[in-house]
Amino acid sequence: MTLAPLFAGRASRMRASEIRELLKLLDQPDIISFAGGIPDPAMFPHEAFRQAYADVLSGPGADAALQYQVSEGYLPLRRWLAAEMGRLGVPCDEGNIFITSGSQQALDYLGKLFVSPADTVLVTWPTYLGALQAFNAYEPHYERLTPAGGNMTPEAYRAAAAKAGGRAKFAYLVPDFANPTGETLSRAEREDVLDLAAGLDAAVIEDAAYQALRYDGEPVPSILALDCARSGGIEAARTIYCGSFSKILAPGLRVGWVCAARTVIEKLVLAKQASDLHSPSINQIVIHRVAETNYASQVAKARLHYGARRDRMLEALDATMPAEVAWSRPEGGMFVWMTLPPEIDTTELLARAVAEARVAFVPGHAFFADGSGRNALRLSFTLADDRAVGEGIPRLARLIAAG
């Protein structure tokens, strides 16, 4: 027998992403890949991790590190994060912090908590592919969020949501150095998003995965900080902040967090208890130790390292790309977003780029809820050293110029 006929309707929305397929290309040593949005392992604080695992497993906390844990997460880590959020302008305590297995898990749980089938979720066009994948399981309708000016009013969104059969539950966005565009919302745009959400009586999910990775320009307050300031405090805030240690310490331990009103945290704890009990005890304890000693220095190191790589990539693009190609100039993060002439389909371009130029990227349409964006592509500069950029970007430019 095959069990496929027993799958729920939502199973048909579960699809492999191009990113996954593309990551396989990294195994071919002669491919220069700008595809994967992953940190450079040279930046991992290897020695701090080695020491922390050894200390935890040799000390009086070894039993607790190997045993079951409470679903909300390791208390000292939650306290450390509450203090860190305080430094970001979000006064809160450990009751507002929930530990997740990477910030991806927060997106899954928030979809589960908020979205009934046919409810509306507002996302930018394009947006983080993993967010679309996480939300898809809960069968939302998507509407386009245009933080940088658009003509949709709360009333128009409300009508569209009702027509789709539900209501607008939240707006999801990556306000700093977005995946995939690299763009950062201004303070005024963030305030506009909060106004829109207030008009819709909806939540805001602020995906802050890249927030610490600023290479130049002035920091913009987080949406949650602006929300706390206008609403009088975190318990009255509609914004749910999702953070991650993956980009600053290491992704392989899978530790992220949510900062939000207790009403939301308490439901997320129940969702986690039902879905995986808790994130690994030992990893939370180790992340706490390494964060206490190394977080600030890791942020500083990452800014220098990735900032230089961004500069190198922008220089190479400036020097080699044909005039009809445009790209973003991100102030931080991991990505440059490139727009090609409308007649170019970047999925077809990728096949040729791999076959002829031995260069890889992610085609843009994967990031659009409606599958548009066929003439865009995403380049990641985090793994791209001088040689990769110096060889790979000119090869890509020649391929595009050849048409």
Add this chain to the structure above:
Amino acid sequence: MTLAPLFAGRASRMRASEIRELLKLLDQPDIISFAGGIPDPAMFPHEAFRQAYADVLSGPGADAALQYQVSEGYLPLRRWLAAEMGRLGVPCDEGNIFITSGSQQALDYLGKLFVSPADTVLVTWPTYLGALQAFNAYEPHYERLTPAGGNMTPEAYRAAAAKAGGRAKFAYLVPDFANPTGETLSRAEREDVLDLAAGLDAAVIEDAAYQALRYDGEPVPSILALDCARSGGIEAARTIYCGSFSKILAPGLRVGWVCAARTVIEKLVLAKQASDLHSPSINQIVIHRVAETNYASQVAKARLHYGARRDRMLEALDATMPAEVAWSRPEGGMFVWMTLPPEIDTTELLARAVAEARVAFVPGHAFFADGSGRNALRLSFTLADDRAVGEGIPRLARLIAAG
């Protein structure tokens, strides 16, 4: 504002379990708790874990241990598990193995994959509370599964499922030393479950969390092994096997696995990619190392240790409990299930047990999909040393005898 009005309908099914509340009692040092079904930390292979983390983080695989991973899991661990499943009578390869963050996560993903609202799930009365919590998010209707004889035919189940508004998707059960009853299904009962599932054209979820913990009696083949034998191989099997390292190595790393037909594994990989990308890389690598060297010896140690604790608890129950109380005599696992006279409500008894006798257990009704079982309770013997049993069981017996 409060975000609660925005929660999806399923959020109302997210509830804190009594177990969670009861675990808090463990923090009170003068309470003797038979509540938590958790392994004894004295059994953890501390030194093997210390060595494995140190070796991995000092060796050439350190970068990979801290980096993102493929969603299906670490290949050498999947190969090791495929060989282990072969020893259990399930010929398969790594394509049939999927790594989860504990077997709890498998239950969440299987609920997500199979259950549309109002579909029917068959569970025993009582069953594992965490399974009910995991499935509840997908809004199933529950019907009672009676593997040890019952008068429901496939036609009757089919009619009940249709009346509830969906169809029977799977039967879930813990065939070895069940949580909470401690009972083990005979080979004939397992074959009957497969017959029923075939008649219903439904899947079978075999939760094998305790399978290795047999203290006496003869092993019974796993349902998946029986299914492979009758259906001709794992790709034609309807059974989905969920395993866990939590009871044999340690729960704090959160590593479990699913063994099933590729049709199912491929969908689970997509579910995981959308929900937390992958289980922590470093923990999978460490579990593989420790399993290679210590799995067999850990199983042997656990059998001796927990077997002796089960014996001690059964002796104490035999010596002290009033005649109107009955209990199971498990051949393995972690639990003894006790049935009191029908007029006793064990939730009320627990309040008095904690207040007057300083003893804790889990009230039975938490394990029933319909909230029945109010005169039953679950005792765990894994953390109960001679003193705890020697003092705690007589105290509980006196409380019950006093009525």
